[in-house]
Amino acid sequence: MTDLLSLTPDAARAALADWLAGGAAGAGAGAGAGHAEPGYRVTQLVPRLWQRPAGSWEEATDLPAALRSQLAAAFPLGRLTLATTQLSRDGTEKFLWKLADGEAIESVLIPEGKRRTLCISSQVGCALGCVFCATGRMGFRRNLRASEIAGQVRELVLREAGAVPTNIVFMGMGEPLLNWDAVDTALTILNHRDGFGIGARHITVSTVGILPSLAQLAKRPEQFRLALSLHAPTAQLRHELMPIEKKYALPDVIQALTQFRRRVTLEYVLIGGKNDSLAQADELAKLARPLGALVNLLPLHPGGAPDLTPSARPRMLAFERRLKRHGVEVVLRRSRGLDISAACGQLRVELEARRKVRPQEHARVE
Secondary structure (H helix, E strand, O other), X not given: OOOHHHOOXXXXXXXXXXXXXXXXXOOOOOOOOOOOOOOOHHHHHHHHOOOOOOOOHHHOOOOOHHHHHHHHHHOOOOOOEXXXXXXXXXXXXXXXXXXXOXXXXXXXXXXXXXXXXXXXXXXXXXXXXXXXXXXXXXXXXXXXXHHHHHHHHHHHHHHOOOOOOOEEEEOOOOOHHHOHHHHHHHHHHHHOOOOOOOOHHHEEEEEOOOHHHHHHHHHOOOOOEEEEEOOOOOHHHHHHHOHHHHOOOHHHHHHHHOOOOOOEEEEEEEEOOOOOOHHHHHHHHHHXXXXXXXXXXXXXXXXXXXXXXXOOHHHHHHHHHHHHHOOOEEEEOOOOOOOOOOOOOHHHHHHOOOOOOOHHHOOOOO
């Protein structure tokens, strides 16, 4: 059996065309091999993957019943199961999806006027152990397949026809660039005209700075946006907050950002007494200005790290003003979903049965 939803739209089209012509793409004897169909069928099938997704081939009633049965055998359409959802007073909606193996991942839909931004996950858990992130507390379980990454969008469209998010941010569970092959394919699915057709400039990949995959992302011709999870203006403090600094040093990561032809965003979570002094704002400006980067200041979500304190509002405003005084373009965001478990990984951590973290799940940087 072939997982069409983990292929790029062009590869899925080729696999279906081969199968319809009687080829072996379905990899199952009797699953369509030798059963020739007219060539136009492929133009009926591909849109049912992402543009007008079918929950199952049986739902594609514009196709003959016999063909639907053969498609189900050769190309089953995997689904994510909605385990629970939470809706905030501010409109933010959190989804917990169960995967076929029983694992769970999260997505967050954030409405803002006409914009509907979906924050999606790329891994089950995370191995990086950033101190301010709930996902890091659960350890790393496994990488997501491309179908499970793009499937977070697909499930929303299945829930409400035509409700494709306007923007996608890879800022959910996991480090996208540690799962590059699947994320690479998912980016194509999200952007391709035969996929979800979301403009590349409306898709942002957030990373701590995994240098080999960062170079691969920079080579892609599309104008995908890049956000660096910075959170500290010096290597010493960043190592304290983010153990990955030991492997990918801040000066090397900043140098790698110069490979990108589009403006980079620096993500900076403000943590009370840790990284929110005016002197640290001065240091941050020294990094941002040469890059022409936009700085996103993010209040620490209290659900992400119970042992840390969000910066006080006056201190955040002073930090923002200091950056602007240095000529840095900066946006001070507001926390969303404060009345629900909206912090990355928080809902899964809260709902997961209590268990000890296995030794292999502890964050390590080798």
